[in-house]
Amino acid sequence: MSERTRTTQRPPTGPWVIDTRDLGRRPGSSRGYHRKFEATSDFGLVDVIGIPSGAQVEFDVLLESVVEGVLVTGTVSGPTVGECSRCLDPLSGEVEVRVTELFAYPDSATETSTDEDEVSRLVDDLLDLEPVARDTIVLTLPAAPLCTPDCPGLCVECGEKLADLGPDHGHETIDPRWAALQGRFGEAGNNSEEN
Numbered sequence: 282m283s284e285r286t287r288t289t290q291r292p293p294t295g296p297w298v299i300d301t302r303d304l305g306r307r308p309g310s311s312r313g314y315h316r317k318f319e320a321t322s323d324f325g326l327v328d329v330i331g332i333p334s335g336a337q338v339e340f341d342v343l344l345e346s347v348v349e350g351v352l353v354t355g356t357v358s359g360p361t362v363g364e365c366s367r368c369l370d371p372l373s374g375e376v377e378v379r380v381t382e383l384f385a386y387p388d389s390a391t392e393t394s395t396d397e398d399e400v401s402r403l404v405d406d407l408l409d410l411e412p413v414a415r416d417t418i419v420l421t422l423p424a425a426p427l428c429t430p431d432c433p434g435l436c437v438e439c440g441e442k443l444a445d446l447g448p449d450h451g452h453e454t455i456d457p458r459w460a461a462l463q464g465r466f467g468e469a470g471n472n473s474e475e476n
Contacts, residue, residue, distance in 0.1 A: 293409035295321065297340075301351050302406045304344055306386070311345040320359065324418050330363025330372065330426045332418065340410060342380065350385040350403060357414040366425040367434035368442050378417045384408040 296318040304312050317339045324338075325331015332338060342355030358377035365372055384401045385391040391400055401413060433443035438452040 293404060293407055293411075295409070295411065297411035297414065298407050298409050299344065300407055301344060301346075301384075301403060304346050304351065306346055308346055308348050311343055313341075313343050314355075315339075315341045324359070324415050325361065325363070325422050326419060326424065329366070329424070330361055330422050332359040332376065333362050336360050336362075340380075340414065342410070344408075347383070349389045349391040350383050351408060353380060353382045353384065353408065353410065353413070355380055357410070357418065361422070363426050365428040365432055367427060367432045368444070369435070370428045370442075372426055372428060376418060376421060378414070378421045380410070380413055380417055382410075382413045 296316065299314055304310055317337060320332055320334055320336050320338045323331050323334050336359050338357065338359040340355065340357045342353050345352045345354070356377055357380055358375065361372075361374045361376050363372045364370065382401055383391070384403045386403055401408070435441065436443055436446060436450065436452075438454075441450075443450070
């Protein structure tokens with residue numbers, strides 16, 4: 282196997298970071314973690330839907346020592362805000378995602394045989410759940426959230442909500458092919474009224 286050059290990573294910091302030293306490296310040992318904290322940045326699809334900065338985020342995970350590293354399984358949850366992709370009304374809700382991720386030990390077979398972006402890694406016996414949670418949340422949230430499944434959206438002419446306008450709402454539109462004739466006959470009609 283060829284030697285790979287790995288970039289030196291700084292130890293992670295923040296509320297998502299868990300120190301695994303008390304877990305030990307004996308396969309089979311495990312420990313649960315439950316934490317609540319404020320999100321320091323938005324999690325989700327920018328300007329569409331996600332967990333906003335400052336919202337209360339909760340994670341409940343089990344760390345298990347395995348031969349190649351630390352296996353993390355559990356859930357991450359928090360409140361979501363966004364807007365309907367059809368009518369632009371504000372939306373709010375909750376998201377709970379299931380997380381399963383292996384954090385490889387330095388110099389393990391997994392760490393040495395995979396690219397840096399393929400598997401998460403322990404840095405100084407610390408693991409950072411934030412990138413894993415963020416990726417999982419983004420994949421779970423709808424790319425086009427709706428306030429209701431049958432939201433009719435906005436009127437393309439006036440921009441008002443179609444749900445509020447009623448079935449009789451409409452706008453008089455003139456076929457562009459006839460617009461020139463209407464302008465000509467409209468002018469002629471005005472001239473005949475003056476005579």
